[in-house]
Amino acid sequence: MSEQEDRNFFDTFMMVLAALIVFTVVIYAISNMVANRTIADRHVQTVDAQSQLAERIRPEGRLCLKGQEEECEVDIATVDPVSDEDDAVAEAEGEVDGQQVYNQACTTCHGQGVAGAPVTGDDGAWAARLDKGYDTLLEHSIEGFQGDAGYMPAKGGNPNLSDEQVAAALDYMLEQVD
Ligand code: HEC
Missing domain, CATH: 1.20.5 (Single alpha-helices involved in coiled-coils or other helix-helix interfaces)
Structure with a gap:
């Protein structure tokens, strides 16, 4: 090149x-x-x-405790407690169903006589108890009762039941006794 x-x-x-x-x-x-x-x-x-x-x-719902108003962005005071709604529903439905409450809360013990519980419908077991009077039986149902036979827990161990529901269950139980 x-x-x-x-x-x-x-x-x-x-x-x-x-x-x-x-x-x-x-x-x-x-x-x-x-x-x-x-x-x-x-x-x-x-x-x-x-x-x-x-x-x-x-999440759909949220558990907000008192004192957490800020995080939850709700004013707890303005939120209706659920029990109010429940009461309203119960009221709307009219009478409390005693048999239903009984089946849910009492039959465990009173159905078979567990732990010394007087069996529902057993006239002999209930006679002496009926002598105490309805008010006493209702009081023992709601507040609990320690007897000679055993221990009856308050509201049958269901603190969520209202007094009316327990009374309805008691009524149902007593209806089974002649
Ligand atoms: C965990 C078992 C248990 C459940 C549940 C239970 N009971 Fe009882 N209950 C007992 C026992 C035990 C006795 C007997 C106590 C005694 O006299 O020693 C008793 C006794 C009673 C008495 C008689 C009280 C008295 O003064 O003689 C009534 C009334 C009664 N129960 C109502 C209820 C009703 C109403 C419910 C349902 C809401 C219920 N019980 C649920 C165990 C139970």
């Missing part, structure tokens, strides 16, 4: 190299722009998606 040819080759080579460098810089700038925009989009999406997800998996 002549010296002239070398020169030509070198010039061309340098031009191509310069073009490649310019090209690289341009590509780099463009990709940077695109990437920035995508990242900004994705960031918005993530924040959005996160709050939507949190909303979707939010």
Whole structure:
């Protein structure tokens, strides 16, 4: 190769190299722009998606105790206690079903005479107890009673029962005795 040819080759080579460098810089700038925009989009999406997800998996109910008003964002004082609703439902339904309460809370012991409990419908077992008078029996049903035969737990061990429900169950029990 002549010296002239070398020169030509070198010039061309340098031009191509310069073009490649310019090209690289341009590509780099463009990709940077695109990437920035995508990242900004994705960031918005993530924040959005996160709050939507949190909303979707939010628990239905929440247990808020007194003193946690701030975290729970409710004013406990304005929340009706559930028992009020229960009472309202019971009132709306009219009479408490004594047999139902009995089956739920008393029959465990009084059905078979477990732990010394007088068996429901056993006239002999109930005669002496009936002599105590209804008020005493009701009091013993609600507050509990330690007798010679055994221990009768208050409300049959169901503190959630209302006095009316226990009374209804007692009435049902006494109806089974002649
Ligand atoms: C865990 C067992 C148990 C359950 C549940 C239970 N009782 Fe009794 N109950 C007893 C026993 C034991 C006695 C006998 C106590 C004694 O006289 O020594 C008794 C006695 C009684 C008496 C007679 C009390 C007296 O003064 O002689 C009444 C009335 C009575 N129960 C009502 C109820 C009613 C109403 C329920 C359901 C709400 C109930 N009991 C549920 C164990 C139970």
